[in-house]
Amino acid sequence: MNHLSSPAVTVILPILNEEADLGNCISAILQQDYAGELEIILALGPSKDKTNQIASELAARDKRIKLVDNPTGQTAKGLNLAIKASSFEIICRIDGHSEISNSYLKTAISIMQETGAVNVGGLMHADSQSGLQRTIAQAMRSKLGVGASKFHTGGKAGPSDTVYLGTFKKSAILAAGGFDERYIRAQDWELNHRMRAQGGLIWFDPRLVVTYRPRKSLSKLAKQYFQYGRWRRVISRQHPKTTNFRYLAPPIALVINSLSVVLGVFVAPIFLVPVLIYVALLIIGGVIIGRKIADKLLMSIVFATMHLSWGAGFITSPKKLFKN
Incomplete structure (x- = not known):
C-alpha cells in the first residue's frame, strides 16, 4: 500500500437484536469521509426484534450493503461468514451497537499504511446520556471499573496485545485461520494473539474512537x-x-x-x-x-x-x- 492510496474497504458487522442502534450505526459508516470504494456486509443472526427487517430496508436503499445469513447468531461465525463474502483486502470490523466518526476509516487506513500493522484499532468509548446506562458508560471508561486496558481508558499509540474491533488485512486473518468459532466471547483477543504469533503487528491508536452503547440494566451488565x-x-x-x-x-x-x-x-x-x-x-x-x-x-x-x-x-x- 502506498501512502497516497485509499484502498477499497469491506466493513463487516455481526448483527443480533440491534433494532435500536443499527440505523445510526450504518448511517455513520455510509457517511465516511473516505475516497476509497466501500462495501458493508451484515451477518444477520436470528434476531427476536425488527433488526433483520431494518437491515433489509437499508440494503434495498444502498447497493453497497450486502446481507449474509448467520443462523447460529454467534459472533465469530458471523465474522467469518462476512469475511468469506467480502470483496476487498482491508476488513474493518464494527458492531451494531456502536458508532464511528466520519474520519474513522481514513485515519485507520493512514495508520495501517504508516505502521505496516495487520490490525489497527483504538478506543471503545462507552457513552450514553440516559440514566443508569450513562453511569455504566462512565464506569466502563474508568480504571477502577475495567483496569488499565488501553482500549477502555486510553493511552499512547503503539503496539498492543489487542484492540477494540479493528481494521485488518484480510490476508493476515486468513493466514492465521480466521476467527476461532469455539470462542463465544474473546474471539478478537484470541485472533490477535495468533496474528502476533505469526509476526504481525497489532497497533493501538487513541485517535480511533468507537462510540459504544453499554447495557441499560444491572442484570444485563452482570450477565x-x-x-x-x-x-x-x-x-x-x-x-x-x-x-x-x-x-x-x-x-x-x-x-x-x-x-x-x-x-x-x-x-x-x-x-x-x-x-x-x-x-x-x-x-x-x-x-x-x-x-x-x-x-x-x-x-x-x-x-x-x-x-x-x-x-x-x-x-x-x-x-x-x-x-x-
Whole structure:
C-alpha cells in the first residue's frame, strides 16, 4: 500500500437484536469521509426484534450493503461468514451497537499504511446520556471499573496485545485461520494473539474512537461481565502465559470479600475489614468518577456488579465450555 492510496474497504458487522442502534450505526459508516470504494456486509443472526427487517430496508436503499445469513447468531461465525463474502483486502470490523466518526476509516487506513500493522484499532468509548446506562458508560471508561486496558481508558499509540474491533488485512486473518468459532466471547483477543504469533503487528491508536452503547440494566451488565470472566478463564487455560494480575484481580476480590463476610459474621467482626475497605474504595471512586449526583450514588453498585460478576464467571468457568 502506498501512502497516497485509499484502498477499497469491506466493513463487516455481526448483527443480533440491534433494532435500536443499527440505523445510526450504518448511517455513520455510509457517511465516511473516505475516497476509497466501500462495501458493508451484515451477518444477520436470528434476531427476536425488527433488526433483520431494518437491515433489509437499508440494503434495498444502498447497493453497497450486502446481507449474509448467520443462523447460529454467534459472533465469530458471523465474522467469518462476512469475511468469506467480502470483496476487498482491508476488513474493518464494527458492531451494531456502536458508532464511528466520519474520519474513522481514513485515519485507520493512514495508520495501517504508516505502521505496516495487520490490525489497527483504538478506543471503545462507552457513552450514553440516559440514566443508569450513562453511569455504566462512565464506569466502563474508568480504571477502577475495567483496569488499565488501553482500549477502555486510553493511552499512547503503539503496539498492543489487542484492540477494540479493528481494521485488518484480510490476508493476515486468513493466514492465521480466521476467527476461532469455539470462542463465544474473546474471539478478537484470541485472533490477535495468533496474528502476533505469526509476526504481525497489532497497533493501538487513541485517535480511533468507537462510540459504544453499554447495557441499560444491572442484570444485563452482570450477565455480560459474567460471560467476560468465563471466557477470560478459557483464554487463561489455552494461553497460560498471557494471564496477568488485571485478569486475576476480580476473582481474587470476590474470594477475599466472600471470606471477609462469612468470617466477619460467624467468627469475629474484625474479619469484616477487607470487605468494608473494598466498599469504601468503590464509594469514594464512584463519587470522584461520577459526573452527576445520580452517577455518584449508583457508581459503586455498578463497579461491584462488574467486578463480582466477572470474578464469578472466571471462578465458575467449566472446562467443557471450550471444545478442543
